Amino acid sequence: MNILLIAGHGEEDPGACLYSRREATMARELVALLQKELLKYECKCGVYNPDLSAYHQMITLGKPYDFTMYDYVLEVHFNAHKSNADGKVQGSEMYVTSGELVTTLEERILNNLAAIGFTNRGIKCKDFAVIKKAKKQGVSSALLETCFIDDEDDMMLYLNNTELVAKTIAYAIAAEYGLEKKVQATFRDTEEHWAKKDIEKVAKSGLMKGYYDGTFMPDNFVTRGELATVLSRILSK
Ligand SMILES: [Zn+2]
Known part of the structure; x- marks a missing residue:
């Protein structure tokens, strides 16, 4: 099992911004945490170069990218509503391409996020360019809009539970693919110990x-x- 995580936006494109919050930065922070959590399971997990924007590289510049070594591609974003809609538009949603027939993993992710308190806005079908490229190469892919960067309740919930969000997404992926937790057998304080x-x-x-x-x-x-x-x-x- 090999997973690729892509943080949305980047390079010149900060994504949604409000106050000091930049979507590109938050997505990269969550992706790093998510990779750390996923690597606790029996799987491989790569991260798309955080210095680059996958969209800019693959779509605007048209650079080829080989997804075929991966089994699942997850692109992470934060959502934003156009107007000031605090308390009205909030929650998590996921997008899959029109070629995706099974969405049980995405359901798990949204259900797990709902257990933390994020409104489940459901799975939507949209051929977003990067995940569509992955699917075209036969790799299952999805885009997560974690929650709303311009909703104070969402942000409060997210900032107070950032690690838990990463853990619960990793757990959903592990549960879907039947990944066991890696057994840790070496410890940093036993190297010199007689036992x-x-x-x-x-x-x-x-x-x-x-x-x-x-x-x-x-x-x-x-x-x-x-x-x-x-x-x-x-x-x-
Ligand atoms: Zn975005």
């Missing part, structure tokens, strides 16, 4: 996991709760 080999063995087996910050804390005490978790994992093996 290094045993720690890696139990980590690989899934019996013990490290902390979110990439440490294992090999000299920490085990609580009764943690011991019960390990024993429970042994029992269910």
Whole structure:
């Protein structure tokens, strides 16, 4: 499984702008977070050169791009409404090309975003140029309008939950394609530890996991709760 993430706009085109918010910048930040989350699963995930605008390169300049090494292409944008419509126009929506027959992944992504609080505006069909190029090469593709850059409720929700948004989109992709989480077996604080080999063995087996910050804390005490978790994992093996 190989996923390509493209942040919308870029180069001379900032996309939608309001106050200090620039769509191109926000899309690149979300794409970077999303790549980090996706790489926690058993898959490959590439990012289109963030210094460039995929639209400008592929469509305006007509430069060829080979999508065929990818299984799924996701282009990330932020939406904007023309007038000041705070509280009236908000939420997430996704676009697929007319050639896309199955949209279960896009439904998952929108449902997961709705669980955070974003209005589900549904899946729409539109042949946006870049995702159409991918689909023409036989690669499934979609464009996500994450939420509205000019809606204060959307922005508040997004800025307070940015990591969760990335996590939940990654989770939708992983669930759709049946991607397992990568087992982390090396930790940044066990390199010199006498129990290094045993720690890696139990980590690989899934019996013990490290902390979110990439440490294992090999000299920490085990609580009764943690011991019960390990024993429970042994029992269910
Ligand atoms: Zn856009």
